[in-house]
Amino acid sequence: KIDSSLKFADGHTMPNQGLGVYKMTEERELIDSVKVAYDAGYRLFDTAQMYGNEAAVGKAIKELSVPRNEIFVTTKVAEANQGYDKVIASVEESLKKLQLDYVDLLLVHWPIHQHFFETWKAFEALKEQGLTKSIGTSNYGMVHLEYLATKANEMPVLNQLEVHPYLSQEAMINFDRKNHIVTQAWAPLGRGRIFEDPAILKIAKHHGKSAAQIILRWHLQRGDSFIPKSVHPERIKQNADIYDFKLTDEEMAWVDALNKNTRISQEPEMVY
Numbered sequence: 001k002i003d004s005s006l007k008f009a010d011g012h013t014m015p016n017q018g019l020g021v022y023k024m025t026e027e028r029e030l031i032d033s034v035k036v037a038y039d040a041g042y043r044l045f046d047t048a049q050m051y052g053n054e055a056a057v058g059k060a061i062k063e064l065s066v067p068r069n070e071i072f073v074t075t076k077v078a079e080a081n082q083g084y085d086k087v088i089a090s091v092e093e094s095l096k097k098l099q100l101d102y103v104d105l106l107l108v109h110w111p112i113h114q115h116f117f118e119t120w121k122a123f124e125a126l127k128e129q130g131l132t133k134s135i136g137t138s139n140y141g142m143v144h145l146e147y148l149a150t151k152a153n154e155m156p157v158l159n160q161l162e163v164h165p166y167l168s169q170e171a172m173i174n175f176d177r178k179n180h181i182v183t184q185a186w187a188p189l190g191r192g193r194i195f196e197d198p199a200i201l202k203i204a205k206h207h208g209k210s211a212a213q214i215i216l217r218w219h220l221q222r223g224d225s226f227i228p229k230s231v232h233p234e235r236i237k238q239n240a241d242i243y244d245f246k247l248t249d250e251e252m253a254w255v256d257a258l259n260k261n262t263r264i265s266q267e268p269e270m271v272y
């Protein structure tokens with residue numbers, strides 16, 4: 001089952017798998033998806049200011065009516081809200097929408113040159129104030145993290161990156177690991193573009209699992225965290241049903257070999 005004890009460098013813990021809610025714009029659909037996911041064992045929910053659905057996530061969590069410390073909520077600060085004062089004000093707004101006193105993890109959504117350090121200072125202050133338990137980044141490359149390290153009091157505990165079999169990010173994941181940063185895969189399924197890959201289908205057939213389950217199992221065995229998105233109850237459940245089989249070393253190598261370094265998103269901008 002989903003493991004809730006993935007440990008951060010700051011001492012806090014996070015579930016290894018979560019539900020991504022990007023593009024869930026229908027409030028009822030989002031609320032139902034969160035409920036189905038909770039019942040299937042998900043405890044981590046990943047939203048962002050940019051997704052425009054923090055208020056719906058807030059309602060969904062309220063409807064679950066479970067103790068706050070049973071769930072883990074991530075949100076991300078949008079590019080337009082970077083800069084010290086804007087970060088603080090926008091996170092206060094996010095918390096209002098989410099109807100929460102704190103989030104578990106706050107991420108800088110994208111690295112941008114302007115306000116690079118100021119944004120992070122605000123993150124450190126928000127953590128200090130208890131408005132977020134942990135702070136991290138998203139779409140940061142080595143150059144961004146090295147630059148951040150020159151002035152940060154505290155480094156990110158997690159870096160959320162586009163990772164899937166066509167973009168395996170091995171060097172970046174090793175870099176994160178060396179720096180005690182957890183890598184979390186966004187678009188872990190490559191938004192469905194990998195489901196027809198013959199190697200994935202062959203492994204899926206052998207295990208009697210779906211292509212999505214094989215890809216998520218690959219993430220799991222590599223040791224990264226992942227947040228697949230679906231609004232279909234069967235798929236939400238299926239995506240969490242990956243803990244009863246194992247890929248062999250050979251199968252892992254077949255999936256590793258699919259890497260093409262192709263991105264869905266643009267290359268993160270350089271800071272310099």
Ligand code: NAD
Pocket residue numbers: 019020021022023046047109138139160161185186187188189190191192210212213227228229230235236238239
């Ligand atoms: P994903 O790889 O999770 O793919 C989602 C799509 O795959 C779904 O829309 C659905 O069509 C399909 N799918 C899911 N499960 C399936 C199954 N079992 N069988 C068949 N099809 C299935 O892509 P994503 O939504 O882009 O990424 C996941 C989450 O990552 C997002 O919801 C969001 O929370 C986060 N994210 C973060 C960033 C960032 O910049 N930090 C960017 C994009 C997404």
